[in-house]
Amino acid sequence: MAGPPPDGQPAPDDGRLPESALARLGERGFGIYVHVPFCAARCGYCDFNTYTPGELGSAGRTDADSWLEAALAEVDLAGTVLGGAPGGLPRVDTVFVGGGTPTLLPPDHLARVLGRIDDVFGLATDAEVTTEANPESVDPTSLAALRAAGFTRVSLGMQSARSHVLAVLDRRHTPGRAVQAAQEARGAGFAHVNLDLIYGTPGETDEDWAASLEAVAAGGVDHVSAYALIVEDGTRLARQIARGVLPAPDDDVLADRYLMADTALSALGLHWYEVSNWAADEAARCRHNELYWRSGDWWGVGPGAHSHAGGVRWWNVRHPARYADRLAGKTSPAQAREVLEAEDRRVEDVLLRLRLADGLPLPVLDDAGRAAAAQAVADGLLDPAAHRGGQAVLTLRGRLLADAVVRALLP
Incomplete structure (x- = not known):
């Protein structure tokens, strides 16, 4: 469960x-x-x-x-x-x-x-x-x-x-x-x-x-x-x-x-x-x-489904019977929600977009994060050519240590 x-x-x-x-x-x-x-x-x-x-x-x-x-x-x-x-x-x-x-x-x-x-x-x-x-x-x-x-x-x-x-x-x-x-x-x-x-x-x-x-x-x-x-x-x-x-x-x-x-x-x-x-x-x-x-928007339909729109995230009640009853009663099935602040969204951008081969634009990082990115290049965790082009892209070794790279970029 x-x-x-x-x-x-x-x-x-x-x-x-x-x-x-x-x-x-x-x-x-x-x-x-x-x-x-x-x-x-x-x-x-x-x-x-x-x-x-x-x-x-x-x-x-x-x-x-x-x-x-x-x-x-x-x-x-x-x-x-x-x-x-x-x-x-x-x-x-x-x-x-x-x-x-x-x-x-x-x-x-x-x-x-x-x-x-x-x-x-x-x-x-x-x-x-x-x-x-x-x-x-x-x-x-x-x-x-x-x-x-x-x-x-x-x-x-x-x-x-x-x-x-x-x-x-x-x-x-x-x-x-x-x-x-x-x-x-x-x-x-x-x-x-x-x-x-x-x-x-x-x-x-x-x-x-x-x-x-x-x-x-x-x-x-x-x-x-x-x-x-x-x-x-x-x-x-x-x-x-x-x-x-x-x-x-x-x-x-x-x-x-x-x-x-x-x-x-x-x-x-x-x-x-x-x-x-x-x-x-x-x-x-x-x-x-x-x-x-890429932190886009989606509506999640169904019991327990999560949604995100314009910086607001919400999630539905989980049990199918309760979900059906809410909608039968003309009530939203959403159980609760959270409104993401600008910094929350930036952190999520780093967490998610770094996983992509297309990479993370370096301007998303703060000064300390960009310094950490440069060190990650020196450590063989980020691709040097992509870094010169303004992107943080994981190397094969970086993919194995992706969570550690994320932590370094979010000091």
Whole structure:
């Protein structure tokens, strides 16, 4: 179960935003995130705001139809709230449907939400529309239906190509299913397909990780995300490690696995554009995630979804039944919010944009930060040529130590 959100400030029942936020709306792009909180089973490492049938029980408005009704109502609410911006409603550049497992829902449910977004806001002609999917939750028919509905990109949770690693992670698909699903997505007409990988699982060997990277090649994908396993408090995995049933991930092993990933993915023609993401070319990058990394604006639809507009961040109530009840009562589902000061936004710019291969403009840093950047160049953590051009760009070694570089740049 997800940890508690921050306390924040009270959010208005009608969802209204300060005029100052509306005035800046869409300056760095605008997208919509849709959270589907349902999963068939809970993975042992996951602390996302998701619910299995057993966790939801039979009471309350928790089924897929009530989620759909509430999500459509929140899209309408977003249109009303943001319609007060001086420039009117922003166009939607990206839509990302995440979870949970969105593809547990019928394709028609996801199509209806996308259609309502288009009706209320209008999708840009080149809008990127992504859905996450577990490999076992899609087939050629459902993928074809999603593509026909307007989805342009699918992100598949592969995690590993080894059965014993999948077992530790409590993943339900067979080792080869993710690659097969990626091939099916290509066959359904998806130009952009991503595979998500996790490295550093207890019991995973170098050979296991190499096999996962080799399997990616068979999928014919143009994007790969590879993340180090993080042991989140409150998860089954954390409890197993605390009891000594499983060993904790080793930082040195994680660094070695990252280097293996960068070498293997580069050989496949996939190049890093964010610390944990590789793409075949600029068109293959996940534009929705780039919106986050560049501190753009987005409205988060769904239980527990987070939003950001013009320096105001807010988050919805987490339980699906409470979320649906709030919207059925014509009340915003926002639980609380925070208004970011200029310094808060600058710090977030450093935290997020430094992770990008495009880099962080040096003028974002203060005097002490720029001095630290110069030292990071001398230490081999920032690229010297990019630095001369006014950007802070991580070297390969810098990517391994990205958190330390950020701390140095924010003295």
